[in-house]
Amino acid sequence: MPREVAAGLVAARIADVSPTFFADEYRISGVRKVGVVRIAGHDVWIRPKTPVRRLFSMLGYARAGSAIWEDEDFGFAADEDLVPALAHAFERQASRALAGGALRGYVTRDDALPLVRGRWRIGDQLTRRGGQPLPVEVSFDDYVEDIAENQLVLTAATRLLRLPGVPADVVGRLRRVVRVLDGVTVIPVGAPVPVVRPDRRNARYSAVLPLASLVLSGASIEQRTGSLVGAGFLVDMWSVFEDFVTAALREAFRPYGGELVAQYASTLDVEGTVKIAPDLVWLVDGEVRACIDVKYKVEKHGQYPNVDLYQMAAYCRRFGLGEGWLVYAAGEEPGENAQLVDGPSICRLTLRTDTTPAVLGEQMRGIARRLARSLSAPA
Incomplete structure (x- = not known):
């Protein structure tokens, strides 16, 4: 080119x-x-x-x-x-x-007219017209297409x-x-x-x-x-995929209570200077019960970036979670879990975006069921 x-x-x-x-x-x-x-x-x-x-x-x-x-x-x-x-x-x-x-509706307009229509704006009449009676400064509702x-x-x-x-x-x-x-x-x-x-x-x-x-x-x-x-x-x-996953998972989590919050703001350090904002957290009674990060792409040859694991490990450590969840828009098979040394288990899931809306919705409900089931199971 x-x-x-x-x-x-x-x-x-x-x-x-x-x-x-x-x-x-x-x-x-x-x-x-x-x-x-x-x-x-x-x-x-x-x-x-x-x-x-x-x-x-x-x-x-x-x-x-x-x-x-x-x-x-x-x-x-x-x-x-x-x-x-x-x-x-x-x-x-x-x-x-x-x-x-075309649809029509009422729009409030300010104008100077030779007669009183709607509400007389006396203050504007005095400041703009110097006490002259005409034209009259008025506000009125007009039924228009604009x-x-x-x-x-x-x-x-x-x-x-x-x-x-x-x-x-x-x-x-x-x-x-x-x-x-x-x-x-x-x-x-x-x-x-x-x-x-x-x-x-x-x-x-x-x-x-x-x-x-x-x-x-x-x-x-x-x-x-x-x-x-x-x-x-x-x-x-990446924004389309993230927004879709957020909206679909929020609907899928309804049967399990709590609230799915996007871009949950928090900090990593005691002083509060290192800001973090996981894509999604599941709040139950004000407590973070699960953390989900959404990624549009994986690296070449289907390899998952290590930086995603580092990021999720930091989130889990911050919120005291034993599991973290990464959702990717790639591949047809779910990614393998990564059990970190002396740390959380990070589950990597993939979504097929080349399928029907019904199948996409079922994938979201499956993620919600799997996550809710893992949290309710004994350690």
Whole structure:
């Protein structure tokens, strides 16, 4: 690949790039994202090992706590790559949501009008108008289409239209979505994305809003003056896997009581200066009963990194645990337990991410059963 593309991959922290002895040939490692990005005029595709339809199942579970994005309803299986699949699913759900016209809602506005409407802002009238009676500074509720739900859908559609790899037929349908939402405000790049809570009023948007949020969270690479890196849509696979495992295990642990807490903050030293934050801890009556760390990748040839054992050993020592648990997204066979000298036993489990959502859920329930059974067994 050209040198500019290699430099762009490093600048965007997409992967580690090392030159070889041959011109325009590089060794790529440490790939942290999947998706597509335009670098120096070239489209760079990063495909996940996990099938796209399974990737979206994990994304949906992590974001909503349930398998909200099923293959049959969203059509993810029809597309091989991440961006075409996402664009197709978003356009399909946006068209459904807008079939009856754009949603309307009440928005509070401040304005200066020739007559009193809503609430008269007397303080602003005095400071801005110097005592003049007209125009009148007022606040009122307006029933409009320019509401957060439509802003999310419109902004996601416009960003998808800028991405490389969106199929031509989907582009045409996305443009129709944009036309339906004419007059709605586009959320500027870098501005906070509004949080929309589901209710009866916006129920018909329930499927498209999570997809819109996904588009906005992944399409964070925008063209800057003098930059090699252009528009793109990239997803952190380690974050997807960790969020999915957290949401799925939290559901799987419900029958056993207690609370599964993510990123549990604590310290290793007496002075409290060495901070630690295990991915997951199981709290029962305020006491840490189990510690789980989630790892997306193992080393080459199926070997588990020793540093993971060191880390888990420190967690177990801190919380007085006889067992620690490492969950990997690799392999089909469970890893062997590691019994440390004068220390805890560390169990290494693997999850198959190339299977169905039902099987993934059963794997999570199996982990919860195994962990709960081991804690209840006599020493």
